[in-house]
Amino acid sequence: MASVSTPPVVGGGSAATSAAAARRPRRPLGRRRGRYPGEATAGWLFSAPAVVLLIVFLLVPILMALWVSLTGWTGQGSPFAGGVPFAGGTNYAQLLVRPGLEREDFMTSIRNTLYYVLLVVPLQTGLALFLAMVVNQRRLMGRTFFRTAFYFPSVTSSVAISILFLFMFTGTGAINTLLGFVGIRGPSWFNDSDGLLHLILGGLHIVDPNSPPGALANHGLLGLSWWEWLSGPSVAMCAIIMLVVWTTSGTFMLIFLAALQDLPMDVEESSILDGANVWQRLWHVTLPQLRPQVFLVITLGLIGSWQVFDQIFIISQGGPDKTTLSPAYLSYTTGFGDQQYPAGAAMSFVLFAIIVVMTLVQRFLLRDKDDGRERRAERRLRRSMRREGTA
Amino acid sequence: MSRMTRPLAGAAVLAAAALLAAGCGSGFNSNNSQPAQKTGPASLQILIASSGDAETAAVKQAAAAWAKSSGNKATVTPAQNIDQQLGQAFAGNKPPDVFYMDASKVADYASVGALYPYGNKVNNPNDFYPTLRAAFTYKGTFYCAPKDFSTLGLVINTDLWSKAGLTDADLPTTWNQFTTDLQKIKAKGIVPLAVSPSHDRVDAFIKEAGGSIVDKSGKPDADSPQNVQALTYVQGLLKQGLMKYSSQLDTGWGGEALGTGKAAITIEGNWIEGAMKSDYPKIKYEIAPMPSGPAGPGTLEFTQCWGVSAKSKNHAADIAFVNAMTAPQQQLAFAKAFGVIPSRQSVQATYEQQFPTDKAFLAGAPNGVGPVNAPKVSDVLADYDTQLTQLAKTSPSAVLSRLQTNLTSALGG
Numbered sequence: 001m002a003s004v005s006t007p008p009v010v011g012g013g014s015a016a017t018s019a020a021a022a023r024r025p026r027r028p029l030g031r032r033r034g035r036y037p038g039e040a041t042a043g044w045l046f047s048a049p050a051v052v053l054l055i056v057f058l059l060v061p062i063l064m065a066l067w068v069s070l071t072g073w074t075g076q077g078s079p080f081a082g083g084v085p086f087a088g089g090t091n092y093a094q095l096l097v098r099p100g101l102e103r104e105d106f107m108t109s110i111r112n113t114l115y116y117v118l119l120v121v122p123l124q125t126g127l128a129l130f131l132a133m134v135v136n137q138r139r140l141m142g143r144t145f146f147r148t149a150f151y152f153p154s155v156t157s158s159v160a161i162s163i164l165f166l167f168m169f170t171g172t173g174a175i176n177t178l179l180g181f182v183g184i185r186g187p188s189w190f191n192d193s194d195g196l197l198h199l200i201l202g203g204l205h206i207v208d209p210n211s212p213p214g215a216l217a218n219h220g221l222l223g224l225s226w227w228e229w230l231s232g233p234s235v236a237m238c239a240i241i242m243l244v245v246w247t248t249s250g251t252f253m254l255i256f257l258a259a260l261q262d263l264p265m266d267v268e269e270s271s272i273l274d275g276a277n278v279w280q281r282l283w284h285v286t287l288p289q290l291r292p293q294v295f296l297v298i299t300l301g302l303i304g305s306w307q308v309f310d311q312i313f314i315i316s317q318g319g320p321d322k323t324t325l326s327p328a329y330l331s332y333t334t335g336f337g338d339q340q341y342p343a344g345a346a347m348s349f350v351l352f353a354i355i356v357v358m359t360l361v362q363r364f365l366l367r368d369k370d371d372g373r374e375r376r377a378e379r380r381l382r383r384s385m386r387r388e389g390t391a
Numbered sequence: 392m393s394r395m396t397r398p399l400a401g402a403a404v405l406a407a408a409a410l411l412a413a414g415c416g417s418g419f420n421s422n423n424s425q426p427a428q429k430t431g432p433a434s435l436q437i438l439i440a441s442s443g444d445a446e447t448a449a450v451k452q453a454a455a456a457w458a459k460s461s462g463n464k465a466t467v468t469p470a471q472n473i474d475q476q477l478g479q480a481f482a483g484n485k486p487p488d489v490f491y492m493d494a495s496k497v498a499d500y501a502s503v504g505a506l507y508p509y510g511n512k513v514n515n516p517n518d519f520y521p522t523l524r525a526a527f528t529y530k531g532t533f534y535c536a537p538k539d540f541s542t543l544g545l546v547i548n549t550d551l552w553s554k555a556g557l558t559d560a561d562l563p564t565t566w567n568q569f570t571t572d573l574q575k576i577k578a579k580g581i582v583p584l585a586v587s588p589s590h591d592r593v594d595a596f597i598k599e600a601g602g603s604i605v606d607k608s609g610k611p612d613a614d615s616p617q618n619v620q621a622l623t624y625v626q627g628l629l630k631q632g633l634m635k636y637s638s639q640l641d642t643g644w645g646g647e648a649l650g651t652g653k654a655a656i657t658i659e660g661n662w663i664e665g666a667m668k669s670d671y672p673k674i675k676y677e678i679a680p681m682p683s684g685p686a687g688p689g690t691l692e693f694t695q696c697w698g699v700s701a702k703s704k705n706h707a708a709d710i711a712f713v714n715a716m717t718a719p720q721q722q723l724a725f726a727k728a729f730g731v732i733p734s735r736q737s738v739q740a741t742y743e744q745q746f747p748t749d750k751a752f753l754a755g756a757p758n759g760v761g762p763v764n765a766p767k768v769s770d771v772l773a774d775y776d777t778q779l780t781q782l783a784k785t786s787p788s789a790v791l792s793r794l795q796t797n798l799t800s801a802l803g804g
Contacts, residue, residue, distance in 0.1 A: 074503040077484045101774055101797045171641030191638045193780075210784070320638065321777050336475045338769050339499050341482070 069345035079341075091346035096222070104223040106347060109318075109325040110354070111224065113306060115196075115233040116326070117358075119241050120248075121301040127249040128297060129290075132256035133282075147257070154250035162314040165243045166190065189239045193321035195231030196238060234323035240311050248304070252297045259293040260286075295366050299359055306355050327351040426704045433705035434464040435712055438480070438487040440473035440695075442662075442729060449728035450716075457715040463708050481505055484702065488709050492535060492698030494526040495762035495769075500698070501529040502766035507699040507706060508532045514714050518735045526761025527696050530609065535696035536717050539731035541660035542690045542755035543595050545679040546645075551655035555579045563682040566599070566624055573633035576655045584628065585654030587644045588636040588780045590772055591762070592658050595691045596621040599684025604763045604794070611765075611798035614791045620685065622787035629783040636780060650674055660693060661752045665730055678751040692759035694734065771797040 044051075064079070072087040073079040095106045134140065135147045153161060168174045169189035176186035187194075194209070202209040207216075216227040233241060263286065271285045287294070309328040312318065318325035318333070327347055335344030437454060441447040447469045454465040470476045473491060477500075480486040492500065500506050510516060510524070510533030523537040545563070555576040563569035573583035586592045594604065602617030612618075628634035635654065642648040645657030650671030657663075658681070667674060681690045697713045699706065715721060722733035726742060732749060733742055743750055763772060774797060778790040 075478055075482050076503050076505055077482070079482075100800050101770060105770060105774070188638075188641050191641065318773075319777075321780060322774075334770070336478050338767055339478060339503070340767060341478075 065345045066349065068342055069349055071342055073342055075339045075341050087342065091342045092350070094343060095346055095350060099223055102343065105322065105325065105330060106327070106350075107222045107224050108228075108322050109327045109330045111229055111231070112233070112237060112323060113308065113326045115231075116237060116241060116308060117302065117305040119233060119238075120244050120305045121298060123241070123245045124249045124252060124301055125294065125297050127245060128252035129256050129294075131249060131253040132260055133286075135253070136257060136260045150253055151250040153247040154254075156247075158247065158310045159314055161243065161247055162311050165239065166315055169239045187235045190236045190316055191320050192235035193319075193323045195234055195323070197230055197232030199235075200232070231323075234320070236316055236320055237324050240308075240315060240324060243311060243315075244305070244308070248301070252301070255293055255297055256290065259290055263289055291366070291368065295363075298362055298366065302358055302362060303355055306351060306358070327354075426702055428706055429704045432463050433488075433708035435466065435489060435705060435708060436487040437465060437467045437712075438470050438473065438476065438490040439467060440491045440493075441469040446725075446729040449725055453716060453721055453724070454712070457712055461708075461711060461715075463712075465712065481700070486700035486702055488700060488703040488705055489712055490698045490700070491538065491695045493762075494692075494694045494696070494764070497527055497534060497696070497698075498529050498764050498766040498768075501532070501534055505701055506534050507701045507703065507709070508534045509699055509706070509710050509713070510534050510536060512710055513717065515735075515737075518737050520734060520736055520756050522692055522756065522759045522761065523694050523734050526692060526694055526764065529764065535698050536713050537734035538695045538697055538717070539722070539725065539734050540692050540694035540756075540759075541662060541732060542692050542752050542759050543592065543658050543660055544681060544690065544751045544755060546649055546657050546659050546663055547677050547679060548649055548652070548655050549675045549677050551576065551579075551581050551652070555581070555655070562679045565683055566685075569682040570628070570633065573628065573656075574631075577631075577633055582632075582635055582640065582648075582654040584634040584656045584658075585637050585640055585642070585645050585648035586634060586658050588638050589776050590779060591691060591693070592645070593622075593625055593779055595658065595681055595689060596625055596684060598689030598691065598758070598760050599681065599686060600624075600689075601684070601686025603760065605765050605798070605802075609765055609802070611795055611802060613795040613798055614788065617686065618791050619787050622782065622790060624684075626782050626787055638780070649676065661730065661732060661749055664748070678748060680751045680754045688755070688758040690755035690759045692756070692761050694761060765798070765802055768798060768801050771801050 068079045069091055070087060070089070071079060072085040072090070078084075094100065094102045096103065131150045135143055135150065137143075140146065170176075171186075171188040171191070173189075175189070179186040198207075198209045201207040207213060212227040216230065217225050220226050221229065267285060267289070268281065271281050276285065307328050308326045309332070312324050312326055312329045313332070316324040318329055328351065331344040331347040331351070334347065335341045437450075439447070439450055441450070447467070451467045454467045457463075458465040468487070470491075474496070477486070477490060481500075486505070492506070497506070501508075510527060513536045516524070516533065516536070519537050520540070523540055524533055527534050527537060547562075555572075555578070557572060557575060561568070561572055563572050576583040590604075597603065597618050600617040600621035602612070602615050602621060604611070604613050604618075606612040625634070637643065637645050637648045637654075637657075640648050640653045642651060642653060645654075645659045646663045646666045647670075648654040649657040649659075649663075650667060652674065667676060680688065683689070697716060699709045699713070703709055717735065719733070719735055719738045722735055723738055723741060723745070725731055726733055726746070732752065733739070739753060739756075743753060771794070775790075775794045778785070778793060782790060
C-alpha cells in the first residue's frame with residue numbers, strides 16, 4: 001500500500017516526467033555561441049513572418065486598445081489623431097475607485113463571473129475526466145459512439161446550443177416538464193434573478209432574503225454590499241453554467257483521453273498487483289500522472305470562463321437584474337451601446353489583469369511540489385558553489 | 392552579446408509596435424474638421440436598420456427612384472446591428488451619408504458632433520409633429536427629419552374583456568377607471584395587464600402624471616413628486632396583482648403575453664399588429680388610447696430619423712434624398728409597405744382613412760413624449776429597468792432617487 005502512494009513514475013515515459021525533464025537542464029552561465037557565424041540572423045529571418053504577424057495582429061491592436069483606454073476618445077475618427085484628450089487613469093478609476101453606477105455595474109459583473117468560474121471550472125474538469133475515463137474503458141460497448149456523442153456539443157456552434165437551451169429552460173419547457181413528473185415546480189430559469197446562496201440561506205431559515213441583516217446589507221466593498229457579494233450565482237446564471245459545462249467538457253475530455261491512452265500499462269498493473277482498489281488507483285496512480293493535463297485543462301478553463309460572452313449575448317443580455325452580466329459583455333455594451341469605447345477598453349484590461357493573476361495563483365497551487373523542492377535544492381547548491389568560488 | 396540582449400530586443404519590438412500603431416493612426420484624418428463639399432452628381436451610402444424584407448425592398452425601391460430622377464447614385468445597405476456598424480463606421484472615419492438614427496441615440500451622436508444638423512433645411516419642417524421634432528432636438532438644435540413613429544396604446548383581448556362583463560363604454564379614460572376595469576378582469580381569474588419590464592412602457596404613466604425623466608433643458612428631473620405619484624400607481628397595480636411584468640408570465644414581451652392568452656391587456660405600439668397577424672391570428676383584439684392620468688393624456692413615442700453624418704461630403708444631395716423619403720406620398724407608400732405611421736401631420740387624415748385601426752395610436756401623437764434625450768445614459772436606464780422589475784418590493788421614491796443620482800453623475804450635474 002505504501003508503495004502505491006508514491007507512484008513509480010520513473011520510466012513511465014508520461015508527459016509529466018518528460019515535461020519536467022525538458023525543463024530541468026539550466027542554461028549554462030555565459031551565452032552559448034552558435035556553431036556557424038550568422039546563425040542568429042538566419043534564425044530571426046526564418047521566424048520573421050511569424051513575428052511580423054504576431055506584432056501586426058496581436059501586439060499592435062493590444063497597444064492601440066491600451067492607448068484608447070487611457071484617452072477620452074468619443075468614437076469619432078481615429079483615437080490617435082491630435083484632438084483626442086488624454087485621460088490618464090480616469091477610465092480605470094471609474095471602474096475601480098470612484099463610487100457610481102459604472103463601478104457598481106463592473107463589480108456586479110465581476111461577482112457574477114467569479115461565481116460562474118468557481119462552478120464551471122471544477123465541474124467541467126471533473127466531468128471531462130469522468131467522461132474520458134468512461135470512454136477509455138476497454139470493455140465499453142460502442143466506444144466510438146460515446147466518444148462522438150460526448151464530443152458533439154463542443155463542435156456545434158455555441159449560438160445554436162444557446163438557442164436550444166433557451167427553449168429547454170423556458171418556464172414551460174422540457175426541463176420544467178421533467179421536473180414536474182417528479183413533483184418539483186421548476187423556476188422560470190432565465191427570468192429568475194434569485195441568488196443560489198441567498199436561496200439556500202433563506203431555505204435553511206438562517207437569513208431572511210427579504211430583509212438581510214444590517215451587518216451584511218449596510219456595509220460592503222467596492223460599491224456592492226456584502227449581502228450582494230454573497231448572493232451566489234443566480235438561477236439564470238446556473239442554467240448558463242449547466243450549458244457551458246455540457247458544451248466544454250467534450251473538448252477537455254479529448255485532452256484527458258489522449259493522456260489516458262498514453263499512460264503506461266505496467267504502472268497500473270503493478271498497482272493492481274500491490275492490491276490497490278479502484279479508488280486508490282484513481283487517486284494515487286492515474287491522477288498524479290495526469291497532472292500536466294489537469295493543469296492545462298484548468299488553465300484553459302479559467303481563461304475561457306472569465307471571458308464568457310456568447311451565451312450571455314444570446315440568452316440573457318446580462319439580465320435578469322444584471323445577474324448574468326459578465327465583464328466581457330459589459331465591455332461590449334459600454335463600447336458599442338454607449339459609445340464609451342475608452343471605458344470598455346479599460347474593462348477588458350482589468351479583465352486581462354484578473355485572468356493573469358488567477359492563472360498565476362492556480363499555477364502556484366498546482367505546482368509540482370517535488371519539482372519545486374528539487375529546484376530549490378539545486379539553487380542552494382549553486383549558491384554555495386558560487387560562494388566557494390568567490391571566497 | 393551581453394546579458395542585456397533580451398530586454399533590449401523586447402524594447403525594440405515594443406518600440407516598433409508603437410511606431411506601427413502610430414502609423415495606423417496617422418492614416419486617418421484629424422478629427423472634427425468639416426469636410427469640403429463635393430459638387431456634381433453624388434453617390435450616397437445609406438445604412439438602414441430594416442424591420443424585414445418588406446422594408447428593405449420599399450426603401451431600396453424609393454432610393455432607386457430618387458437616384459434616377461435626380462441623377463445621383465444611392466446604395467441602400469440593411470444593417471445587421473446598426474449600433475455596432477455605425478460605431479465602427481464613425482470610428483473608421485467612413486460613416487454612411489444617410490442612416491436610420493433612433494431617437495434614444497440622437498443625443499449620443501449629436502453630443503460628439505457626428506450628426507449634421509439639417510432639421511430645418513428640409514421641406515416644410517413644421518409639418519412634422521412637434522413632439523417628434525422635440526425628440527430629435529438636442530440642446531436647441533433640430534438635428535434630423537423624423538422618418539415615422541409609433542405610440543403606445545392599450546391592446547385589449549376583446550374576448551377576455553367581454554368575459555369580464557366589460558363593454559366599449561368601459562374603455563378607461565382615467566387611472567381610477569382603469570383600476571376598476573382591471574379589478575373586474577382579475578375577479579374572473581384572468582391576469583388583467585401584462586407589460587414588458589422596461590421604462591419604455593412604464594414611463595407612459597410618468598408622462599400622464601405630468602412628470603419627466605429629463606426636463607426640457609436636459610437636466611435630470613427624475614425624483615419629482617409627479618414621478619413618485621406615477622410609480623406609486625404602478626406599484627399599486629403590481630401589488631394588487633392587477634399588473635404583471637411579461638417576464639413574470641414567462642413571456643418575452645407584452646405581445647406574447649396577449650397573444651398566448653396569458654393576459655387580457657398589454658401596452659404596446661402598432662408593431663404588435665404584425666406580430667398578432669403572423670403569430671396569433673386567432674386572438675381578437677382592439678386598441679384603445681392610454682388612460683389619462685392626473686395631468687391628462689400621455690403616451691410614449693418611439694421614432695427614428697434620417698440621420699446625416701457631419702462628415703458626409705454630399706450634404707446637399709443628402710438633404711434632397713431625405714426630402715424625397717419624407718415626402719407625404721412617399722410616407723404613405725412606406726406606411727402601406729411595412730406598417731409605419733407617417734411623421735407628417737398633413738397626411739394624418741389620409742392615413743387614418745386607410746388604416747382605421749391605428750386611430751387610437753394616432754390619438755396619442757399630440758400627447759406623446761420621446762425617449763430620454765440625453766447622451767450616455769443607456770447604462771443608467773438599464774439600471775432603472777432593473778429597479779422597475781423590483782418595484783413591488785421597493786419604494787418608488789427610492790427607485791427614482793437612485794435614477795436621479797445616476798443621471799446627475801452621467802450628465803455631469
